[in-house]
Amino acid sequence: MSTDDLTPTAVLSVEDLTLLRDDGVTLVEDLSFELSAGATLGIVGESGSGKSLTLRSVMRILPECVERRGAIRCEARTAMIFQEPATALNPTMRVGDLVARTWRRHHPGCSAKEARAAAADLFERVGIDDAVRRLRAWPHELSGGMRQRVMIAAALATDPDVLLCDEPTTALDVRVQAQILQLLRDLVAERGMAMVFVSHDLAVVASVCSQIMVMRNGRLVEAGPLDHVLAAPEAQYTRDLLAANLARRLADREGVLR
Ligand SMILES: Nc1ncnc2c1ncn2[C@@H]1O[C@H](COP(=O)(O)OP(=O)(O)OP(=O)(O)O)[C@@H](O)[C@H]1O
Ligand SMILES: [Mg+2]
Known part of the structure; x- marks a missing residue:
């Protein structure tokens, strides 16, 4: 076509x-x-x-x-959210690092500090309470609903259409x-x-x-x-x-x- x-x-x-x-x-x-x-x-x-x-x-x-x-x-730009947030998240990476890294990959030239601030903003945007502290959480420390919010934040970090x-x-x-x-x-x-x-x-x-x-x-x-x-x-x-x-x-x- x-x-x-x-x-x-x-x-x-x-x-x-x-x-x-x-x-x-x-x-x-x-x-x-x-x-x-x-x-x-x-x-x-x-x-x-x-x-x-x-x-x-x-x-x-x-x-x-x-x-x-x-x-x-x-x-x-396309992003995907998977059914099972427990298995889709890397268990060895703090959830804030995941979202900040994803942000940096899609925003070249952005500093680590800026990416961290962007991750905190995204956490707030998807309704994660106490966003700055939660950046340091491991996936297993979060409920299913929170993990799914993290997945949505990671998807949004790629700025999808x-x-x-x-x-x-x-x-x-x-x-x-x-x-x-x-x-x-x-x-x-x-x-x-x-x-x-x-x-x-x-x-x-x-x-x-x-x-x-x-x-x-x-x-x-x-x-x-x-x-x-x-x-x-x-x-x-x-x-x-x-x-x-x-x-x-x-x-x-x-x-x-x-
Ligand atoms: N990794 C795989 N290897 C081999 N066959 C697969 C694989 N993934 C899916 N299939 C087969 O492809 C077909 C469609 O699978 P798909 O996962 O797209 O279904 P689905 O509509 O998403 O089902 P569900 O509602 O259970 O998630 C099924 O017959 C499935 O067995
Ligand atoms: Mg399916």
């Missing part, structure tokens, strides 16, 4: 993405989508449908056994999840950042995204404005997914009430 085919505001374009594993299995097939500046796209689908590999394709961090075909055009989020709140309790979702909404509104948000949970996707893509077995089932797709799903698979999500929400609520 040539640059001429890109819509003027597109910051990311994926065209006929196909992922083949070295044992001959097709993991993702002919997937195409485009993301404009400031757009928020949710990707939903059952486990193994290819959501994470799609994000990894954009970041160019696919496993070695996976071959990519198709075109990915991304002229924007596109933020890819792979189930960033699945491991967190409902209250912390709500805080992180609010933070992401604020960041999109303030920075005009585009976001791709992967989740099993349609309600979570609905709270942060205006577009949605439904995937199954590596293929696109349907896509469109979130309000339209949820109000009038065309595919039976999307209807089943909605029903399963609703049933789980009701079960969760009963659990809380009991």
Whole structure:
């Protein structure tokens, strides 16, 4: 695909993405989508449908056994937040050093002191209390919610135009999840950042995204404005997914009430 085919505001374009594993299995097939500046796209689908590999394709961090075909055009700076903040953080590095180093890599000429001040600002921005003291914390000293905030701070240190989020709140309790979702909404509104948000949970996707893509077995089932797709799903698979999500929400609520 040539640059001429890109819509003027597109910051990311994926065209006929196909992922083949070295044992001959097709993991993702002919997937195409485009993301404009400031757009928020949710990707939903059952486990193994290819959501994470799609994000990894954009970041160019696919496993070695996976071959990519198709075109990915991304002229924007892109950062990714992973599902499990406990394993994504380097356990031997203080969290402030991680964010300060990331900042320095993306802001050449910046001094160590300036990078440290920037890291403290980012910690405050993502809602880490007592930010300056927390710079010295090790990952294992922080709760899951705090570690996820550190991951978001590290992603923001790269000054991204596109933020890819792979189930960033699945491991967190409902209250912390709500805080992180609010933070992401604020960041999109303030920075005009585009976001791709992967989740099993349609309600979570609905709270942060205006577009949605439904995937199954590596293929696109349907896509469109979130309000339209949820109000009038065309595919039976999307209807089943909605029903399963609703049933789980009701079960969760009963659990809380009991
Ligand atoms: N490192 C890997 N090596 C081999 N196969 C892999 C690897 N990572 C993923 N796969 C396979 O690719 C397919 C898609 O995986 P992917 O992780 O993208 O699914 P997903 O939609 O993110 O699922 P989940 O909701 O469970 O996170 C699956 O069949 C999976 O087994
Ligand atoms: Mg995944």
